[in-house]
Amino acid sequence: MELRIDGTHYPLETLGPGKRLGIWFQGCSLACPGCMSRHTWDPAAGTAGTVAELLALWRRALADGADGLTVSGGEPLQQAAALATLLAGAAHLRDEARRGGSGPADVLVYTGYEPGELPPERYRALAGADAVITGRFRIAEPTRLAWRGSANQRIVPLTPLGALRYAPHLAREPAGPRLQAAPGEDGRLRVYGVPLRGELAALERRLRQDGVALAEPSWRPGAGGRGSPRA
Numbered sequence: 001m002e003l004r005i006d007g008t009h010y011p012l013e014t015l016g017p018g019k020r021l022g023i024w025f026q027g028c029s030l031a032c033p034g035c036m037s038r039h040t041w042d043p044a045a046g047t048a049g050t051v052a053e054l055l056a057l058w059r060r061a062l063a064d065g066a067d068g069l070t071v072s073g074g075e076p077l078q079q080a081a082a083l084a085t086l087l088a089g090a091a092h093l094r095d096e097a098r099r100g101g102s103g104p105a106d107v108l109v110y111t112g113y114e115p116g117e118l119p120p121e122r123y124r125a126l127a128g129a130d131a132v133i134t135g136r137f138r139i140a141e142p143t144r145l146a147w148r149g150s151a152n153q154r155i156v157p158l159t160p161l162g163a164l165r166y167a168p169h170l171a172r173e174p175a176g177p178r179l180q181a182a183p184g185e186d187g188r189l190r191v192y193g194v195p196l197r198g199e200l201a202a203l204e205r206r207l208r209q210d211g212v213a214l215a216e217p218s219w220r221p222g223a224g225g226r227g228s229p230r231a
């Protein structure tokens with residue numbers, strides 16, 4: 001099954017517990033003011049991929065001892081059929097690895113939809129997920145909560161593993177680094193994670209001091225560049 005993605009990254013350490021595979025879907029029509037991932041809005045941008053290719057990455061990550069898979073975007077539920085297939089396959093591979101003696105790896109999905117906007121067909125697409133982080137990014141509601149960009153966003157466990165894995169983090173405000181930077185497959189700088197208010201501007205200043213000017217940061221309106229894939 002085909003889909004459009006913004007990219008993938010392993011090991012991802014700033015969007016969920018432990019060392020994870022990150023997959024970012026392309027396309028989001030929710031247009032949150034202040035979104036830092038504007039390059040993921042256009043559903044025709046990004047790159048074409050297949051669920052089989054993504055599952056091959058997940059299989060490799062599991063063999064490496066990954067703690068989980070994080071699916072974000074863009075808005076994953078706007079490619080619901082591909083998301084459902086990916087999550088079902090990811091849960092199956094995880095269960096297989098577990099039977100082979102691996103530790104439990106969870107599947108986390110970010111969606112900009114609020115819980116009340118998740119009718120049965122959207123919930124069905126999330127069937128393979130252990131937890132979901134819901135809600136639009138609201139720039140006027142900053143938060144220090146782990147893995148969330150605004151105070152309205154909620155971690156919703158969907159399985160016993162999700163409840164176990166995410167219970168310690170529901171009200172946690174981490175002290176450690178919230179951002180991780182690495183060159184992407186396209187050679188552009190990618191910044192992964194959920195920054196505190198002002199952190200992206202501080203990052204730009206620090207890079208400028210080191211002689212690096214960002215040409216089109218994806219958090220700037222009108223820019224089409226690359227930045228943090230998730231608010």
Ligand code: SF4
Nearest residue numbers: 028031032035074112
């Ligand atoms: S913050 Fe997320 S849900 Fe909101 S516009 Fe950006 S990608 Fe879409």
